[in-house]
Amino acid sequence: MDHKAAKRRKLTDKSLPNVILQNPDFAEDSQMYQSLLEMERKLDWTITRKRMEIQDTLSRNPSTTRTLRIFVSHTVSGQSWQAGTESDNLTHSETGENIPAWQLKIEGRLLELPQRGKDKGPPRKFSTFIKRMMVEFDRDTNVYPENNIVEWPRATGHHNPPLDGFTVRRTGDVPTHIRIVMYLDHYPEQYRLNPDLSSVLGIKEESLLGVVQALWNYIKIQGLQDKADRRLVRSDERLRAIFGVETIPFQKLPEYVKRLLSPPDPILLHYSFDPSLPVVEPERPTAWDVEIKMEDAALKNRMGVMLHTNKETSVALAKMDEEIALLAQSLHNSHLKRTFLQSFADDPAKFIQTWLESQSRDLESVLGAGASEGLTLRQEELRRSEFFRLPWVEEAVSVQEGLRLASKGM
Known part of the structure; x- marks a missing residue:
């Protein structure tokens, strides 16, 4: 309760x-x-x-699947098509002015759910959705031998605060192909299943709890639980080929499943551009939508x-x-009234006698020095009291006599 x-x-x-x-x-x-x-x-x-x-x-902590939209764009500076007069074309290696260069921007945000509208509270920073990210530049190593790979491992602390996006700046004016490798931070943590187990359960990536639940559903559907000892699971031909054992204790299912799980495949994004070509109109960022599992804060708040x-x-x-x-x-109070009236109906004479005795004791407590003394002083007075000569006394006696005769007749 x-x-x-x-x-x-x-x-x-x-x-x-x-x-x-x-x-x-x-x-x-x-x-x-x-x-x-x-x-x-x-x-x-x-x-x-x-x-x-x-x-x-x-x-x-309930989880849900949301859509993360990733934007990739670039800007250029110091390119030949951006130069003005010949004096403007002079480069300054010390200040970096008029040196051909470009900037790559990687940003992202969660899409709003149609039925919910906007999320309450401040939106999460883009970097909090990423565990690790690598950006690889496909350029001529003879011309650009260094800084062709940028890696960002997420770490906690004031020196690595959450970010809305990432910006990478490089010099150059040649066409460049960029490969972005992104490992998302799912909640709960996701795993890639062994191909054989994936074909049995029909799932490619799932959390450990989800894989164990799917395996348990398969065991129940196939009737693999031992009839005598319900704590054991009898492997069929497909599970025997996967786990290599005839029986599996129920409590060890997560242990056997973990052996067949590996980190999920990363998100691969490819982006190409040529900074030497003039841009007539501002280019829109290229966008990709990926699914990410995260904590369902709205459901948690409602619960x-x-x-x-x-x-x-x-x-x-x-x-x-x-x-x-x-x-x-x-x-x-109604129960007390009912008990009072019921006792009077059962035996009126006894009820009156009991009631009178109770009233007498109360009166003695008020007027007399003690119960015995009060009774001794007023016993004769009570016996001769006019109270017992009132009309209702005869009526009560008649009712009692009628009840007595009725009980004998029954």
């Missing part, structure tokens, strides 16, 4: 004794109350179970809201708790 349900139960228990257990007759006449209690138990159990499921999902109620919900629940406590107190 969750906190709110426990609090509600505590409030009602303070006002309402367990009349159901103490009074079987009352319980038989209170089927609606019992139904409400049963409904409350089911509701509390369902809420608790759903909360546990959400907490388990949050502990594993977190379900676990933490807001102020309005808390106020509404507190108001319901108070109403339940008042109704429980009203039910308790």
Whole structure:
């Protein structure tokens, strides 16, 4: 039972004794109350179970597949077609002015989901989606012997902050072909499956958990779980050729799967340009769309809201708790009235005698020095009291006699 349900139960228990257990007759006449209690138990159990499921999902961080759009473009400077007069064509090696050069830009961003609209919060930097990247320049090594490979390994720390993009500047005026090798940072981490296992499961790249789940589905469909010992998996012809064993303990499935996993293939991008050719119009960046698995922050936030109620919900629940406590107190008072009247109906004479004795004790407590002294002083007075000569006494005696005769007749 969750906190709110426990609090509600505590409030009602303070006002309402367990009349159901103490009074079987009352319980038989209170089927609606019992139904409400049963409904409350089911509701509390369902809420608790759903909360546990959400907490388990949050502990594993839900993931989703998004589209990352990568842009590659270039700009040039100091090229012959950009020069003006002959004086402007003079190059200055010390300052780098008028030396033919070009700049390569690699940028990227996530595409918005149509059904969600814009993501809440600041967008992630492009560099946070990349584990490692290499940029290779296909140029004549005799003319440009150095700096033809640029590598960027991601590292944490203030010296390597997140970036919106990368810019590489090189000198030259010859056609250049560029090859970009990019290793994406998936969440959860992705692996490439062994070709034989991939053909069995029908997947090429997946997380470790996804591969184990797919393998378990294959085992259930093929009926490979041992009938006597459910902890063992019997290999069929295809699994035997892959794992090389006849039986696999269920708890060792991840260990066997890991042996057949390898890092995923990188993203390869090819880009070519000729800086010596004049550009009539600004060229648009070349774009590629790639899929990347990442944490589903929106789903995580929605599930977190379900676990933490807001102020309005808390106020509404507190108001319901108070109403339940008042109704429980009203039910308790009604039960006391019913018990009072039922005891009078069962034996009016005994009821009156008990009631009078109770009133007498209360009166002695108020007027007398003690119970025994008060009774001694007023015993004769009580016996001769005009109270017992009132008309209702004869009516009560008649009712009692009628009930007695009716019970004998039955």
